[in-house]
Amino acid sequence: MSSQEPQPTSLYPELDEATLTQVVEALETGNTGRLAPARVTEVQETRAQVEFSKVRVPGAGGDELDGALWLHRDGRPRPLIVMPSPWVNLGWVVYAVQATRFALKGYHVLAYTARGFGESQGEVEVAGLEDIEDGQAAITFVEGLVTGELTGVGFIGDSYGSGISQLVAAEEPKVGAVVALSTWGDLGEAFFENGTRHLAAVSTLLGAAADARLSETTQQAFRDVLTNPDPQPALDWAVPRSPHERVGKLNERGVPILFANAWHETLFPTNQTLKMFNALTGPKRLLLSIGDHSGPESPGIIGLPNRIWEDAHRWFDHHLKGIANGIDAEGEVVTQIMWKGPIEERPTWGAVTGRTERLYLTGPQNGGDGTLTDKAGGDTDIVFRSGADTPATVANKIIFSGYPEMAGFPKVYPTNEIDRSHAGVWATAPLPVAVKLRGVPRLRVTYTIEGPTPTVIAHLFDVDADGNAHIITHAPFTGPEGEAERLVVLDIALQATGYNVPAGHRVLLVLDTFDPFYGAAPVAGTTITVSPSDEDPSYLDLPVS
Template sequence: MTSNGQQPAAAVSLYPELDEAALAQVVEALRTGDTSRLAPARAAEVTEARKAATFLDGVGVPGDGGVELDAALWLHNGPGPHPLIVMPSPWAKQGWTVYAIQALRFARRGYHVLAYTARGFGESGGEVEVAGEADIADGIRALDYLIAQAGGPGAIGRIGFLGDSYGSGISQLVAAEDSRVHAVVALSTWGDLGEAFYENDTRHVAAVQTLLNAAKTARLSARTQQAFDDVLANRNVAETLRWAASRSPYHRVDKLNRRQVPVLFANAWHETLFPTNQTLKMFNALSGPKRLLLSVGDHSGPEMTGILGLPNRIWQDAHRWFDHHLLEAADEGSEAEAAAVFDADSGAEDQVVSEIMWSRTLESRPSWHAATGDPERFYLTGPAEGAQDGGLLDKPGNGWRTTFTTGTDTPATVADAILLTGYAELAGLPKTYRTGRIDRNDAGVWSSAPLPSRHQLRGVPRLRVTVAPSAPDSTFVAYLFDVNALGIARIITHAPYTVRDGDPDAPVTVDIALQATGYDVRAGHRLMLVLDSVDPFYGPAAQPPGAITVTSPDEDPSYLELPLS
């Protein structure tokens, strides 16, 4: 039972398509050399890995404060020095085994590798501290251990940290604090944990509950449990934000920048645990070599096939990143020279790689600025005569008011379920919405005319809107949809927003950054903006049922600004 008296839900996995049995078979084959239970290609891979590197599992790594961390070790057998990779585990009971196949591939390539289970999970000791100081110290101790096993500082090459999900945040934080780390790969990661938990003053309750459920078999510290319970109970917000700041790479970015640490990020457009914008903020704050891979799907979904050993462009890029910054850079002199060589080899256009919905086309651009379209405004207007919905037009149409009641959910939602809706997207089955079923009493709706040409959205859409909530604290969610001629929609992006400590029924103008997107809207389709007050993904402000009135003052019209390329 949680500290607020609620019964926790059943355990869930942040890796719903992970084949644990298949990974266990790979680990057993690495241990014993018996590959009879593996498919031929995997058997050959394991056999070659055993020739190239010595594998040890069940390794006890001394962590911070006497905690022992369960780990696996791959020591390359060829003449060195060899670069090192440390891989802190995801937020999962399976611990380091999630990395088994990719770690053996690094080992075959010429790396010494240590993959370990974060404290509080699986067979590791200690309690879960959510990338706290003990986790950072664990990462540093794990690196110390790997260096010692590899023959000491004089016998090793350059050093990288790689993590997926939970391990990605730990990897960035260790790199910020330990000057021995030369490069980082952070998959399905976070930059600002406070923003991930409280986006626009709105609690991400479904994300926090999912993290709690996924850690049901873990051992959470009292402080960790308190932080999660406080988000769910809507209390101690300032205290929780301070707790989150110390666990956020964004708040240590200056340390990474001083050493120009190369960092590769990968995230999904419809990420529901760590929304894209907070990672984008971290990416843009970095001044050293960096790359951002944005994909269709949800948390850890785009890289899942690679975890299972199948071809995967994200893991291929991770290998390439380390090969350039660890293997090849060892022969290039200074870190600045190594970065220059990498950029010359890869092309500066590779800094941002976006997988576009729904063509799945890959677009490479030299920077986030270059990847972002030019802003074009669609002004919110009142409904035409005889119509229910307002318009999205190229000129303001002021003097109108649209009011919807609060406290009732509508079919406009972020997704059907965290993770699972994103996995359906990966399979080419994005969630569809019947826009005619959105009750206009419970939502404000604005639609464009059918678009005369394809509109390519690239970047962060922004909404400036004047609202007058009937309660001092009031939450609403803005959704942007792509709607076909039959009224069937797909979600492009969204964002929640909470107005706090306002005067009831007093208008307030707010600016909302919707989550970044790479989306193509076909010619003949319409854009639809929906505002409603309830979404299962978010915790509303403490408010009685009431209403929100949307207006567009003459001196400051309401508009939706889309980045179009």
């Protein structure tokens, strides 16, 4: 990704809108001529069992929401699934295939387009109070139409709809289970990570909502993230929009919540979702997969086999229907390790990491890069200057880079091309055995700066003998402004990772001062000096399975 590269105009760059639109048309008319055989069967069975109709849902403040309803008219007691739309003008149509599948399993289903998008009225409030009231109104709307008892209510959403689903569940006692895909827990942390503005995330959201109607409150909040020197107004705005702020209400009722996120999520970084997951005390499950925002679950959106959507169905079947399908006895955490890699299951998040291995940042032993070693000390500084981009970046492009990674072609980083005058680099010796990294790495570095305070981005790589690398994880850090010459302590959690470093490879840590994901322009001209120390050593804690 370069600073000149335009941001995506969709959070779903590979979404097959034509297929979804054709499914909706077939549900309405019965004409299945343009559908794949599997979709033909689903549509025909649905039309025989369910009344499908496009609807207008009375939402908060009298605003009508565009939606679709899959309603059983046999008078039998049934649960309801409500599906608030993602951050797309296509709206509820994104859920056409999966909503049909829920209906075929005996659920009433209401999918609706979030306010301000597509044909829904109102303005985009980014999971504000109006969005919560919309979710509650959606339940009331269906209650007025069903001919039998509603035996439970589940909310499921992808991306934007996932945050709304959690917030509605916190405020509405009728909600008995939630599935949140590619979600957030703490919106403030997602937009301001370690004091660093996540400009690419907000720019992408704005680009994807170019045809939506953003409220003045929303526009101001986004402007604050992008340009306001004081982050507090945007952080205050994010508080009521963060499910983590309402976790107590969810815990009081023990609402079962299934999360699914990507390891290399570039829109809503994984750690803030982990924060939410770990705070829950009721039934919970976390699926972590290779890819980026909404990528791992995207095949299921158009009906292809997908373990994430399969788990979503099992989650509701168990918690809303009481079906003994075993999901309650399985591990809380299910992770895909690397591209096309194995699936691992652990009973809790705490069980993902077996032990922590500490590596100290020391000076070069024979010139060149610094070293990552099990002993602190040394007497040679690593010195670099701020102001230039290097090949060490989060990804080529927000969201898009996850698709080749899912296909088994992750980005290759030429680490030999990193300009050491603009980056600090430390490496282990070639590993004698493979190392399985599982969990949240932590980095503590004490350094001095001479000049204005720069942002520092830590990148962790797996490097082969030729210097070609794949990224393991990363995190940014921006310290507070202060005197031009001063000591800074960087003490941060890197984003959670599940990664196998092969024997013979090295683990490489790169600190540089610019990544387009985190800033519009770098701070130039500051000298950064990392000095080895026995008294206050800098170190990297690696979570090892």
